[in-house]
Amino acid sequence: MQTKELSVDHLLGIEHITKDDIQLIFEVADSFKRIINRPIKKVPSLRDITIANLFFENSTRTKLSFELAEKRLSADVVNFSASNSSVKKGETLIDTVNNILSMKVDMVVMRHPSPGAHEFLSRHIDAKIINAGDGTHEHPTQALLDAYSMREKLGDLRGKNIVIVGDVLHSRVALSNIFCLQKLGANVKVCGPLTLIPKYLHELGVETIKNIEEALNWCDVANVLRIQLERQDIKFFPSIREYSQQFGINKERLEKLGEEIVIMHPGPINRGVEITSDVADSKQAIILDQVENGVAVRMAIIYLLASKIHK
Ligand code: CP
Numbered sequence: 001m002q003t004k005e006l007s008v009d010h011l012l013g014i015e016h017i018t019k020d021d022i023q024l025i026f027e028v029a030d031s032f033k034r035i036i037n038r039p040i041k042k043v044p045s046l047r048d049i050t051i052a053n054l055f056f057e058n059s060t061r062t063k064l065s066f067e068l069a070e071k072r073l074s075a076d077v078v079n080f081s082a083s084n085s086s087v088k089k090g091e092t093l094i095d096t097v098n099n100i101l102s103m104k105v106d107m108v109v110m111r112h113p114s115p116g117a118h119e120f121l122s123r124h125i126d127a128k129i130i131n132a133g134d135g136t137h138e139h140p141t142q143a144l145l146d147a148y149s150m151r152e153k154l155g156d157l158r159g160k161n162i163v164i165v166g167d168v169l170h171s172r173v174a175l176s177n178i179f180c181l182q183k184l185g186a187n188v189k190v191c192g193p194l195t196l197i198p199k200y201l202h203e204l205g206v207e208t209i210k211n212i213e214e215a216l217n218w219c220d221v222a223n224v225l226r227i228q229l230e231r232q233d234i235k236f237f238p239s240i241r242e243y244s245q246q247f248g249i250n251k252e253r254l255e256k257l258g259e260e261i262v263i264m265h266p267g268p269i270n271r272g273v274e275i276t277s278d279v280a281d282s283k284q285a286i287i288l289d290q291v292e293n294g295v296a297v298r299m300a301i302i303y304l305l306a307s308k309i310h311k
Helices: 019-036 061-072 093-101 117-122 140-154 172-183 199-204 212-218 240-247 251-255 287-306
Strands: 050-055 076-081 107-112 128-134 161-165 187-191 207-209 221-224 262-264
Touching: 019 061, 019 140, 019 172, 019 287, 050 061, 050 093, 061 076, 061 107, 061 128, 061 140, 061 287, 076 093, 093 107, 093 117, 107 117, 107 287, 117 128, 128 140, 128 287, 140 172, 140 221, 140 262, 140 287, 161 172, 161 212, 172 187, 172 199, 187 212, 199 207, 207 212, 212 251, 262 287
Parallel strands: 050 076, 050 107, 107 128, 161 187, 161 221, 187 207, 221 262
Antiparallel strands: none
16 A cells, blocks of 8 residues: 655646655556556456546546546546537536536546646646646646656666657647756756747756757667657747758668667657657667556656545
8 A cells, every 4th residue: 555645736847856766666566567468457456436427638658647547546437538629609617627526526637728727727626636647838747757768778767868859839748848858867968949949948957959960879768759840830940841941850860879768759640740750660669668558657647646646
């Protein structure tokens, strides 16, 4: 039985949690990873808990991963997609959530396009809240599963060099990764077109490497981000072809390095844009390990927050 607990009542962002919280989540995720690799993958831990998954933005990995994590903990689960809900008739976020909570829901997992939507909600409702992505702000569970996957591959992350490559400006994964990896003692830098690197990053102690070869030579891990064309209302670089030439991760670039580095990508991948298929599908890439670890890490987060619900 777990006796330690998280310092927070909600998982709103990595910014708000401590190194001890991250290590506790990893410790519990280790146990759940062993469980989900057994023939019987389910535990009865959350039989009295009801969780609502509210997705106001599209998702494949995060939505399925949360649902599987919840079901493997034996929670009751309800799913909501804004695209086929009464949000389309003008219902507000608070009204939507309060209606769902009236049905005796204990925990809300939410993806929302507005940065800060979860923080706002946490001031107005009684249920535990997990941020499954808020606009371009944070994606804490992705950062935790990324760091967990790096730790599985490299051991202790203290002193390890991680470069985040690509569209940092539109990425919630980048900011959460930076907070998480820095808390774990890793060195984090970014690489990409300067138009896609937010100016505030230097205030977080994150340097920008302008040249991809230099970045790959420096790092132990390259976490490659998707170019988020759907969030780009103006042109941030001349063409996709030029982006791939300047910053794309391909075999030729990796073969020039002295040592093999770990390649990661949060998905979905734009094959042939930020990463070529031969790299994405190679042993060097741990992209599907990240997805597998996501279930165990999310089970750990849900379990630890649920243990703070007083019935
Ligand atoms: N990594 C990630 O958040 O993927 P989805 O958008 O498919 O959930």
